[in-house]
Amino acid sequence: MQRRFIGWIGESVLEILYKSSDDNGGIAIIDNYNGKQEPLPWQLKVNEIIKRWLGNERRAGNSTYTPPKERFEDTVAKSSFINVERHVLPSHSYMWTVDSVIGNLYSTSRASKHFFGENLERFKNELKSALFDINPTGVFTEELSVSVITAFK
Numbered sequence: 001m002q003r004r005f006i007g008w009i010g011e012s013v014l015e016i017l018y019k020s021s022d023d024n025g026g027i028a029i030i031d032n033y034n035g036k037q038e039p040l041p042w043q044l045k046v047n048e049i050i051k052r053w054l055g056n057e058r059r060a061g062n063s064t065y066t067p068p069k070e071r072f073e074d075t076v077a078k079s080s081f082i083n084v085e086r087h088v089l090p091s092h093s094y095m096w097t098v099d100s101v102i103g104n105l106y107s108t109s110r111a112s113k114h115f116f117g118e119n120l121e122r123f124k125n126e127l128k129s130a131l132f133d134i135n136p137t138g139v140f141t142e143e144l145s146v147s148v149i150t151a152f153k
Contacts (some may be wrong), residue, residue, distance in 0.1 A: 014079040019066040026152035029072050034145045041085045045130050050111050052124050073149045081151035091145045098131045
């Protein structure tokens with residue numbers, strides 16, 4: 001069994017995966033995006049601060065991020081894969097700390113440490129202060145919804 005991680009699924013990537021899959025193989029895309037869920041106050045504050053430091057365009061590596069125009073399962077359904085299904089798992093609560101919020105941001109192409117250059121500590125201190133202003137305990141709960149999109153060769 002081969003496992004591969006793909007941050008964004010496009011037609012050319014799906015074609016490569018299809019060709020490299022075993023005859024009885026397939027793909028599974030784990031997706032935690034919930035377009036119906038409104039951002040929480042602390043998430044809005046994080047986004048506001050990132051925009052103030054890095055601008056309105058969301059960076060992604062050496063370019064900018066453009067959100068997909070269609071759902072992942074619709075993109076997969078247009079590919080050579082068959083039997084495309086979305087399986088929604090029960091939602092669960094996730095507890096974020098101020099440090100885990102910042103660590104998560106740094107792990108993304110959106111707010112990687114190198115974008116801040118010599119201002120990294122100032123950014124981190126501003127974000128920490130803003131998050132502690134929202135909740136002095138520094139703990140934030142988020143209800144996460146996860147789904148798995150499967151398709152077969």
